[in-house]
Amino acid sequence: MGEKIGVYVCHCGSNIAGVVDVEEVARWAKEKFPEVTVSRDYKFMCSSPGQELIENDIKDLGLTRVVVAACSPHLHEKTFRGACQRAGLNPYFFEMASIREQVAWVTKDKLQATIKSKALVDGAIRRVINHESLEPIKVDITADTLIVGGGVAGIQAALEIADSGSHVILVEREPSIGGHMAQFDKTFPTLDCSACILTPKMFDIGNHPNITLLTWSEVESVDGYVGNFEIKIRKKARMVIEDLCTGCLVCQEKCPKRVIDDVYEVGMAKRKAIYVPFPQAVPNKPVLDTENCTFFQTGKCQVCQKVCPTGAIDYEQKDQLLEFKVGNIILATGYDLFDARRIPQYGYGKLPNVITSLEFERLTNASGPTNGEILLADGRKPETIAVVHCVGSRDKNYNEYCSSICCMQSLKFAHLAREKTGAQVYNFYIDIRTPQKDYEEFYNRILDEGTLFIRGKVGEITNIPRTAEEEGKLIVQAFDTLAGIQRRIPVDLVILSAALEPRSDSVEVGKLFGIACGAQGWMIERHPKLDPVATMTEGVFIAGCAQGPKDIPASVSQGAAAAARVISKIQQGQVLLEPIRASIDENRCSGCRICNNLCPFTAITFDEIKEVSSVNVALCQGCGTCVAACPAGAISGTHYSDKQILSQIEGILDPALQLSK
Amino acid sequence: MSRTEVLAHQSSAVGSSTASLSYDPDIQHCIQCGNCSGICPTGFAMEFPPSKIIAALRAGIYTNVTKSDSVWMCIACSACTTACPTLIPITELLMAQTKEELILAGNVPVELQSALENSHRYGNPMGESPRKRAEWVETVDFPVPVLDKETPDVDFLWFVGDYGSYHSSVIPATIAFAKILNLLNINFGILGNQESSDGDSQRLSGEKGLFEMLAEKNAKIFEKFNFKEIITTDPHAFNAFKNAYPEIGISYPARHYSQFLYEKIDQLKPLLTKKVNARVTFHDPCYLGRVNGIFEEPRALINAVPGVEYVEMFHNHQNSLCCGGGGGGMWLDGFQWKKTHARSSEWRIKEAVDAGADIMVVACPYEKPRFQDAVKNVPGAEKMAILDLSELLLAAME
Structure with a gap:
């Protein structure tokens, strides 16, 4: 074989070592596999000295593969790949065995825990031998950001990003931004007036050169991937030409039709059929509610058109579909x-x-x-x-x-x-x-x-x-x-x-942006403690009550936090995508197109001339659905080849380990 | 003290079922919010309403609960269970088991004791002769088939129940339903003297053993005959057959008569020719509505009667107010009156007066006598009629 493998078994303090005989696992690995050049156990592999241990062994002993048996790869795969890379080893020549989440935390039986740890390490060693050298895919990031929801969380995020010099498209479903905070009187615990502290921020949004504000608008479709999302936004017809409207609100004053305001006044007061929801609304340009407008219902009235000094009322106005390209998205859709x-x-x-x-x-x-x-x-x-x-x-x-x-x-x-x-x-x-x-x-x-x-x-x-x-x-x-x-x-x-x-449509909105909601309907963060504003979809962030119930200070913090994450991405300029992708062997593809519709990321297209399917590597997320579905076995997943997976299974099921029970 | 030690300590102190209660996983959910005791219609008169019983269990002073007689204020209306934010089966588990503890401790009001003894001896809580159970049949001029060896097969077995069979003010409702069954040409039969109490209220007043005995007695009779389904005129019997009998392995499909008649509403409507010009309200029985979710069927039947102007009382549907008869309440009137000098049946009639009702329709045999007593004591209710659903329907037919 000729590979030189280093195996490192982590104690994780007493998290693993309290249940698993880590020294025995390390000793056994060296004894069993001739390829294992060095096998060690260490208190905290993720610590600096732990990582240096790996780096030095790569340099000193010429290791060509590394296995770390520790926590879930979810937590520290990146850490150890980094250590490999710093020592000059391709980071994909690394494999992790989860002996904390999958072993130590799920049993108290020390003997069984040690046997299972060996099985997982066995699988990892056999797999890593078959690993290939891979390079991450680099994609440029579009600097513009889409923010959905103009409550205080969305407002904060928009201002942070816009102030940093990047452009923001802020989309709000209602006629004005402000969200629930605009309805409140005083805010706890200081009892300062809600409007007094919110309206300056709203004003800034309306006047910021880096912010495109689209109220009375909704996102209709989202395509693409981190750095390169393509967004379609429906800008509903206001029946008011915004460029002409000066916000004098004579139309609202003269409109004879009064309608119960179920949104801003929660049914406690009436508004007009052409209206801004409240005096400090941003933009200060009215919306005509066609469902209640006398002219739209009976064909008579047109008072607003008659009184408008700038001729801004346009009964013929239609919804507009606007297209934008953005690099990142923040969802702040509220409650x-x-x-x-x-x-x-x-x-x-x-x-x-x-x-x-x-x-x-x-x-x-x-x-x-x-x-x-x-x-x-x-x-x-x-x-x-x-x-x-x-x-x-x-x-x-x-x-x-x-x-x-x-x-x-x-x-x-x-x-x-x-x-x-x-x-x-x-x-x-x-x-x-x-x-x-x-x-x-x-x-x-x-x-x-x-x-x-x-x-x-x-x-x-x-x-x-x-x-x-x-x-x-x-x-x-x-x-x-x-x-x-x-x-x-x-x-x-x-x-x-x-x-x-949660918003009654939070699950559908989540789906639109490729993120999931929990059982209660709140949008799920990437990690509840360590990554509270990111989501499992790269480039999509959440802030405010969309993520869970929270007060104004917490919403503002999350808005700022999500903005910081986006600004950091923009500054990197490029995003590195995992090279874990599906690839199709054209010679074996029969052109049956089964994979085309199965792909959840619409990453597979069909080449009509060659009559074969091919994968767009930037769209592909490496989920493996097509790999499993291809009847001709023509699709393989990088880093998840049959050879890699089968050798890992062989290791895990090694009869020698089963017998040692 | 370890958990096992606590268990052993408690069981030696107050009996094993107490220990099982305090460590019941359902009861451990309790966050002591007090919602159960706050919504309880008799909670004002209880030294130990549900949340306080749980607190006593947790403090190891459950004997204080069994020494008190306050749990006999519970009328098993399930308002607490429906409201409980942690979904504890308070009525079925906590209250019924606590009542059992009180019975074991001999802490039982005499009137309840005698109803339970009667149920054991005569198969009905009133102590009536089992041989007189079907006496009402002889007073009618249309056929009411009683199942026996010669006629063992029938489409529907009508379980008449204790009060429907014996109580002078409920028998007219029984007869009305029998007449409607005849008018609809339903192939039905009753058990006559072979029927025993369904046992549900005995179960919810703490006598699980007695319930099982009565259920098995009924099951033996059910086995003799062939029928598609049981129809009951008593929501308590309906609850027993639907929920409690299957738990001890006795399973027959069962429906309340309001469901059965609602299914036949198209057949009924042409018969409802006579106008009943009255404002009518409906009292949701706890074991039809809150516990088993049947709300709309009786209302639809009432609204099918020509001339009726339907009005709703303040407490309705899931939020109905108990007549006071459940969970042994039927047999605790003297005890409860002495404690409170108040009757929830009278509060209920007051609500019917406030709603402007001329007629209050009921669909549970406990309710008619209770509300008929109550109308005598509530100002403005003197002229209010208490009619069973069958009686109202029949009034529109004749």
Whole structure:
């Protein structure tokens, strides 16, 4: 054979060595394979001295292959390939055996663990002998970035990238950017005004030379791969020529049609049929809602066209399909609010003064339907208010997870309600969760202000009195788990802190961009701790509530983090793609085209003249689907050849190791 | 103390089933949010509502629970179970087993004790003679076939149930359903004196052994005859046949009569010729609606009656309010009244008054007597009629 193999067995502290006899595995490998020139065990192979060990052996002993038995290749394959490369060995002459995740962490049986470790190392040695020298594929990166979603996470990401000098295309489904934060009144724990801190950023987006802002628009298709995505965006017809519109909003003022605003005002106020959702909207250019416009429905009216001083109203306007080429994508698509009607015992939708958190935000907001006055449905001021935590969160009937923001939000509600109305506020909670900076201090402040806390998830809310005191009130019935009694608290207003849920179309949106959502519907990050804004698809990043429930500071951090990742990619200029690709032997291809449709990355095309299929190496992700499907055996996967896989299987199933049980 | 030691300690202290309860994987999910005890319609009168029983189990002071009589306030309405955010089967597991512990400890109200003894001795909780179970059949002028050796085959076996067979205010509902079956030309039969209590309420009042005895008694009779399906006029029997009997190996397809009649709604509609000009509301029985998810069938039947203006009460569908009769509540009226001086049946009638109903339709034999008593005590309800679903339908036919 002539290969000189180095085998390195990692202790991983006690993670592996506590279960696997690492010294025995190292000794056995050297004894069994004549090709194994050196075999060592070491406390932490991934440490600098561990890597130097490999590098020195390559240089000193002339190793031609390296096997490391340690954790999952997911974690450190890159590390050890780097060590090989630094010592002048092609990084693909390396193989990793996972004896931590697949052995030490799944059994306590030391004997079996050692046998299985040997089997995995045996397979790795036999495989690595058959490895080929490979070079990564280099692809240029387009410097432009697509950001989907104009909430605070998307806004932050867009500004970071645009300020660094690269161009951003920011796409927003609604007529204005701003997201949920634009609906809020005050923000916890500092109680600064949401609009005051958000609108300057929105303004910057609208005026930044490096940002193309497309509101009232949606991404329709995504093709390509990291560095070279091709995007089609549907820019829905606004019926307003943006270049002509000056944002004077005379059209909105004069429009005779009033429509309930289900989005920005969450059904609590009306807007016009031609409208900007709120005064600080960016862009400050209206959208004509054709479904409710009198002219579009009856053919009569056209008031907006008549009053527009610049002739910007265009009833003939059509949707536009715009095409862009971008190198990276950030998804910041946000969340939906839980529909509290799903919990019938809370009476939402049935009892007029039971409202959701977003409705309260509008109610207490100076730009809201009551100019910030907290009023009941009949216009009275509430004297007692209940804030109900965990509505649709921490509840396996709806959402098992904690929505993370509701505790602080509910404390904020208690403060605002008390400050504005002088009402007695009761907060019904299961646990108060205030884990961020200055949050516990905020809780203390709310306690000091005199809000009363009842530890118990609310059982039900009714308007059916049992006592004179309860007449004309909403009755919140809960078990006070600390006092050990059931209590009925008569109140005037109930605020339900409803759960944050994934966008109802998050799974479809994820699919469009080639990323997956978890069981709950949140988009999945590459690593929950170490890579929270990247995804399993190279070049696609996530930020904000699309990834999971989070508050404004966390959303902003993620937006900035995703931007940093993108800027780093842009600065590299090129992206190195794994050379693990499928290749088709033209001589053996029968032209049956079975592979063409199976390829999930549309990387296989059919050559009509030669009547054979071929693989676009930049699109191919090396998944192996076509390799397995080809009836002629004409497709092989680089780094996953039959020879490599079969020799590895032979090693793992070596009867000598099975017998030693 | 290791987990095994804790187990041994607890079982020596308060009996083995307690230990199995405290380490039941379902109960370990509890996050002590108190939702169960908050939604409980009788929770205001319980020293140990569900979450507190779990807390007591965890603290090793479960004997405090078995010394208290507060668990006899539980009417097994399953409101707690439906709301529980960690999906603990509170009614079936925690409450029924705790009641069993109380029975073992001799901590049982006399009236419940006698209902359970009657069930054991006579096959019905009222202590009526088993030989009189089918006496109502003799009062009608149309055929009600009783299955026997000569006529063992039938399409549908109608399980009449205890209250439908014996209780003077429920018998008219039984007769109404029998008449509808005749009008629809259904090939049916009843078990007559061979029928025993379905046992479900005895099970949920802590007498699992008695339930099994009654179930096996019924199973022996079922085996003698050939039928396609059991139809019950009692949601508790429906729940027993659908969910509890199969757990002990007795499996027959079963439906509540509202489902059965709904399936025949096209046949029924031409018969519903007489207008019933009234505002009608429907009380969802716990074991039809909340527990078994049947909500729309009875409503569709009520709405098929000409002249009816249907109104909904505040608590409806999954969020219905119990009449107070489940889980042994039928046999604990005196005890519960003494504790609370309140009746959930009266709260319910008040809701019907608020909804403006002239008629409250029920579909469970426990409900008619309870609500008929309640209307006498609720101001504004004096003229309200409590009708079984069959009675309403029949009123539109005659």
